[in-house]
Amino acid sequence: MELGPLGSKVTGVMLRLCLLAVCVAAAAATNTLVLVDTLATRETHSIFLKSLQERGHELTVKVADDPSLQLSRYGEYLYQNLVIFAPGVEEFGGALSVETIVEFIDGGGNVLVAGSREAADLIRELVTEVGVEMDEEGAAVIDHLHYDANDDGQHTLIAAPSSGLIDSEVMVGARDAIPLLYRGTGLITDADNPLVLPVLRAPSTAYCYSPTQAITDYPHATGQNMLLVAALQARNNARVVVSGSLEFFSDAFIMASVQTPQGASYERSGNGRVVEALSRWVFMEEGVLRVVSIDHHLQDQSEPPVAYTIKDDVEYKIKVERLVEGTWKPYVANDMQMEFVRIDPFVRLTMTPSSNGLFSVKFKVPDVYGVYQFKVEYNRVGFTRLYSSTQVSVRPFTHLQYERFIECAYPYYASAFSMMVGVFLFSLVFLHHKESPSKTKAD
């Protein structure tokens, strides 16, 4: 009987723990908002949306001019990811606008935007904010040498060769030779902008123009300078993918067969695979790195000292993990570099990887004292920016640490000691000398 209250207390605690566990699980699910022109998009793009759901996304599909739209409530974002499959939207509904979406990206949110030939100004304005320009309204990507047999005759259904894909397995998956179907507008980016990545380049023979008008002006986008899919990884690691074609993600294109004018035919387009890989990338399921721990110490010790002395032999270790299928796994690479920086890097070395994700490097501290940083800045195409810096001070030798008994300093030693012996003896003699009596006599 006495156990009653205790028992109930234990169950109470357990219940609270369970509740906590439920809350944690709910927080782990990624919330993704999908904006569409008409709800039919939910069905025409069902393979894409279903694959998101299967990967644990909580999808909210809404019409882009729904008056109840909002991205954040009480200063917290309701969604981690935003999919805008609404090329035709003239104005966003609710609290959504180009500015709030840009803020959302600044706050670390990921965005996938698809346009089309007839994309509204709003979508063009939005993609301009992320460094991508869509070609004029009505202009379509045309390629008379790379089109699919199901084309309607204008050669606007492009069978883009997979050689145009960015060389990054993290972003677009393993490379194969299957062409990708694309129908839409061309994208123009500034080649000098290092944050915008060309995910899919158009073939050399492609151009973007209205198919029914003769070419009088130079097309805005031609050949490989035109992008079909572009990506941005901002400095805060927020990711944005822009495609000039909404159909690129559609069930119809994913399930379609491809037949090129050169006679090659493929049972399935490459879209399914690339769309899957690209959506994994843009929604932070792939290519995500984190620093787990940092350790630095003298080579024969295991604890970091208060300060290093110049010319010390130091070992630096950093543990890095990569997100693979939702779990963190050790990351192994041969190109991770460490810098030892005092305003400018004094030392930059490539670290040795090991299978448990630990990178290590041994080096000698430079003979210049000051405040230094161990800096690891790892920035590779497709991966999040890895940055870690640890401040340490480097001091000069104490007077005891300098070299002793230098041969060429013997004269100094000898003079110092002779002076000391001299002083001692002289004081003894000067104070206690007794004049001999003969001498006194002579005086």
Place this chain on the structure above:
Amino acid sequence: MRRGALVILALLGVSSALSPSTYLTPGDKERLKLVLEPAWSLSDLAQVLYASAGYKHLGQPIPNVQGVCNFVKSSVSDGVTVETLFLASSAGKALGCPIEASASSVQAVSEAIREGASSQELFHAVTAASNLGVDLDAAKVLRATQMALKKDDSVLSLGYAFHVGAQLRGEVGSIFERIEDAVVQADEVDGRMLQFEGGLSITALVLSGAYKLAEASNKAPPIKPDQAVKFANYLMSRKSVQMSKGVYYLLEAVSMFTNNKFHVPVAITLASNVAVSAEAPQVQVRVTDLKGNSLGSLKVTANSATRESDEVVIISKEALTPVSSAEGVYELDVMSRGPDRGFYRLVVSVDAPDARLVGHTAAQLTFKVLTAIDIQGVEIGTADSDQSTAPNLKKVTYPNTLAEVLVADQHQRVMLRFVVRDTASGRPTEVHQAFVKITHIDSKREIIFVAETDANDIYKFDIDVSNSMKEFGGVSGVYSVELIIGDASISNPTLWHLADLSLTFPEAASPTQPQDYTYKVRPEIKHVFRSPDQRPSSVVSRTFTVLCVLPLLMLLIMWAKLGVNVANFPITLSAFAFHVGLAVILGLFCLFWLHLDMFTTLRYLFMIGIVTFFSGNTMLSSIAAKRKENA
């Protein structure tokens, strides 16, 4: 407001002729079958129903019918819900192995028909009852349905009510009247499709319900033929559906549209390739129902064929001839009329002997006439920019590459001229894409220029090397010159590598840009330690060491000669303490040099210093006193 606008749009849409532009092709059917296939693992009754009914509509044999039947039968036991009864009995019906009614299931079904049940529940009960062969009180069902509709008059609820009505014997006019209510709620998309909010399953459910109800009550449904066509267009636009439930509803509605008493939409599609050329001169048109079945022998007429760019009519009012090898396909020879290349709009009508056919007039199809082109009179070369000398042009013929490498520097121009000739008409022609692609061979960087025609349709391309430095980035080297000729209506688009070009830009003009390491490995930096200063040789240092010690030695020698003594040393504690103290201080300095640090040294020095100071003071004062005495 919005609905009103949609109705107006729908009314406007009536005037333009519509026809389903696609049907369920064998490829589509195969894909739909693949979507349904997982149901045969026999884990979910609903999936089995969707698959069995879907296979029946597709005309596919069901694998392991007996096993599936056993699964369906085993899922019906005493006390199951009406919904399970509905699923099992419908699946049994589709499979051809009807479920027998048991006393408990009959009771469950009749209990489910009560006032207050939703129309979906009523639909399940009524369908289960009709599948099981149980007679129902039609009036009671009707009353319950009316109640359900009063409570919930959404499109979905109406759709279920239509299905209930279709299965009742007797007067169902009260439900039939509601069809109109549902149809006006349909939303129009792009002026050519009608759908209900909620997508495919609701649209398909309402449509099949409405037509079945109309058949049951022997009255034409209040759906206009063009509305039926728009609904059919919507269904066809959704044929890539990936959910087995969606496939089931799609196939139900499509089958209903191929086989009912009122409206059978006709799909008029292009059977041949969109391109017509001398090799394939026929335009072929396929006339089928939505499932791709032939509608029998029909009279198909081409009302007109118009070239889109200049509205030239090449065909008007001509009958198409049936193709003997394929049923439902009709063809027309277009190339015999000598059409120019380009896009043509073909308007086709079908004379309908069957009044049920809809969407069969003025179907618009697009085909294009392809002709081959030939690139002729190609001359490429260089000229001085100040035109002081005549241009030096060389002839190239397709598909050869100029043997020699053209050389140009900033004082010259590069010129290219050519004619694109239509091989059919023999006349020079203009194409959409006439680009010159110049690629730097080492860096693969490409620059594309547009070639323009002059009054005689001669294509010209002319660049001044010094003016186009920006495009080339000022990078000298060998470039390949390729000509891209493309157009939607030519059969041989061409990418032709016609020459190599060596460009020289002034050195200073190519600024060296700092290397960009954004995504790359940076070069390693190794710190260069300061090298130790040069030291004198040991001979020098030793010599000077000896020299430094010499004065002390000389002092000692001279003292020895002079006969130095310390005979006056007072035997006092203070004298000993002072001299020992002095020696210890000097010894402390040695220790400081060897291993002590400053602060330890100062501490010791302080202690020893005090003793030495006072003892020294005592000793010196005693010596001074003694001197005074002696003096």
